[in-house]
Amino acid sequence: TCALPILSEAAKKAQELAERLGVSPRSGFLPALDPGGAVGSAGLSLHDGPVPARRAGLGTRRLLTLAMQRGLLEGGGLVLVDEVENGLEPFRLRRLLRELLSRSDPPPDRDRPGTVVLTTHSPIALAQLRCGNIGIVRSNGGITTVTTPPIGLQGTLVTHSEAFLSRKVIVCEGVTELGIVWGLDAGWAGEGRSLLAECGVGLANAGGVSKVAEVAIGMKSLGYD
Numbered sequence: 001t002c003a004l005p006i007l008s009e010a011a012k013k014a015q016e017l018a019e020r021l022g023v024s025p026r027s028g029f030l031p032a033l034d035p036g037g038a039v040g041s042a043g044l045s046l047h048d049g050p051v052p053a054r055r056a057g058l059g060t061r062r063l064l065t066l067a068m069q070r071g072l073l074e075g076g077g078l079v080l081v082d083e084v085e086n087g088l089e090p091f092r093l094r095r096l097l098r099e100l101l102s103r104s105d106p107p108p109d110r111d112r113p114g115t116v117v118l119t120t121h122s123p124i125a126l127a128q129l130r131c132g133n134i135g136i137v138r139s140n141g142g143i144t145t146v147t148t149p150p151i152g153l154q155g156t157l158v159t160h161s162e163a164f165l166s167r168k169v170i171v172c173e174g175v176t177e178l179g180i181v182w183g184l185d186a187g188w189a190g191e192g193r194s195l196l197a198e199c200g201v202g203l204a205n206a207g208g209v210s211k212v213a214e215v216a217i218g219m220k221s222l223g224y225d
Contacts, residue, residue, distance in 0.1 A: 007031040059087040078115050080117050084096070084097075127157065130157075156215055165202065167201070171206050
């Protein structure tokens with residue numbers, strides 16, 4: 001291990017940042033020599049007790065990296081994360097997004113600490129967000145657009161987030177209609193046809209006949225058939 005106070009303090013800060021995102025070190029982070037960390041030479045790296053942090057699982061490594069990048073945003077900046085759900089269990093993904101959201105709206109007496117831009121294809125991730133946090137990105141004919149879902153789709157985003165990852169959406173009045181479509185889908189699959197999901201078709205429960213038009217128009221405005 002390394003007794004240099006500056007490095008030890010940096011390791012302690014890294015642990016504090018990582019714990020906010022759900023990383024639980026077994027022994028505590030500290031700087032130590034890692035002979036296998038570099039080709040042909042030894043070097044210092046972050047360790048959890050006697051084990052180099054680079055030996056942790058994919059999810060832990062991703063959270064640790066993001067935590068340290070997030071710490072750099074205190075002075076302002078931008079962090080880009082592609083496929084945020086990669087390597088993370090659902091509970092870790094929810095914890096991560098909750099922490100990022102809690103820091104995205106600072107009190108009036110504080111400046112915004114920076115910006116985090118995430119891409120995702122995970123319905124679990126989408127269900128944790130608000131419509132104002134999301135941009136639906138589409139590219140057609142060399143023109144790229146980013147559209148924010150209307151607030152009227154917040155309920156759909158929470159309960160049927162998979163619809164936002166589809167190409168076409170069937171908006172159902174309620175659970176009865178959802179059940180009918182599920183039954184038809186299962187029956188057609190039994191006849192050797194493709195499932196609706198395999199064809200890029202998602203389902204959305206409008207939550208009542210009075211809301212069907214609003215949900216359908218909202219999804220159409222985002223480019224879904």
